[in-house]
Amino acid sequence: MKLLLANLSDMVDDTGGLAKVHCSFANEMKQRGHDVAMVFCDDKIGKPFFPVDDGVELYNLQHYEDMDILFPKCLKVKREIIRAFSTQRARAVNNEFVEEYLLKSANSILHKFRPDIIISFQPAASKLFLCDLETKIPVITMNHGTTEDIFHIYPQAEIPALRKSAACQVLLPIFAEPIKKRFPKMKIAVIGNVVPQYEEEAELACAKEQYKIIFIGRLVKKIKRPHLLIEAFSKLADAFPHWIVEIWGYGSKKSYQWFLETTIRRKGLSERIFLKGTTHDVASVLQKGDLFVFPSAFEGFGLTLAEAMSMGLPPLGCKSCVAVNELIQDGVNGLLAEDSVDSLAQSMRMLMENQDLRVRLGKAARASMRKYRASVIWAAWEELLDECVNGKGGDNAHRDF
Incomplete structure (x- = not known):
């Protein structure tokens, strides 16, 4: 099967x-x-930050063949201004x-690669192929965030592409309902x-x-919010002199x-809290940790959380x-705090002072991630691809994997 993976966002230096x-x-x-x-869109020229198999064809819509198109100032x-x-x-x-x-480049790639199916990484990419180019190739629209946002935050011009998709994929059961309702x-x-x-x-x-x-994630103030971790740790640092934050x-x-x-x-914690930059060896970073704090406000899945x-x-x-x-699951495989620095600090204290609790929750967390093992997830994707290309499955099929 020929698969075209379309992601209309940066890839060259994107560590998100x-x-x-996309690369995996x-x-x-x-x-x-x-x-x-x-397929991706990036002002920069180069390969994605994450490794990609040499046999995978790479197309940057902004730097395709003899065209170099930067996002206009x-x-x-x-x-x-509008934001x-x-x-x-x-x-x-x-x-x-x-x-x-970018339509000319995208249309050229379609005719050159001739995919059997397109896997779109956001509704905007689905709009490009299904609405702008009006392709008859089946498109699976992936959703990497809260699907309710599609109908309130995403441009209305992208909604018809969702309707025309051969299927929609969501990451968690809770995200299926807003699409199913409409x-x-x-x-x-x-x-x-x-x-x-x-x-x-x-x-x-x-x-x-x-x-x-340990915290791992993009340093984004309104989404990942690592500053909350800094503020919370500052309330505990004196009581826990043997703890540091990475x-x-x-x-x-x-x-x-x-x-x-x-x-x-300002908190006097330059020797206790360290901004470490990026890493290609997430496993080694996590293995040396004792606690993973993830104060995000919004997530589509929370991949680094799951890896931890x-x-x-x-x-x-x-x-x-x-x-x-x-x-x-609060108290089962981790802890959930209220959305405040004080509550975060209180939950951190519970874990920092109780090694037995850390061990128990850590083991439960590890076991709870087994349902996302590669063999299960990729088999589910193979089944969905086959259904969409070969027309298997009913119009109202809804599968959980």
């Missing part, structure tokens, strides 16, 4: 979960014998860019992300001279990076974050 899933998906499908091509300014009033209308500016500058006949597949099943395990039961709290990740906004650095210095749980780290997240509260 969506980019990681391509690599796995290539290894399974499919012909695979990846006038549209960037327009988008930021102050409407996120939905600001997102529509990205569609303007695609419609005006499109009762839509084929919906609940397929989570693949979570590594590590052979190694975090060493939680032994006594140590130093204990580590914050791993990259942020595109230098102002937020500066804010984090300044906050750490698979390593056997006891996780702590916010009760109000939908995807996080799906992965973490």
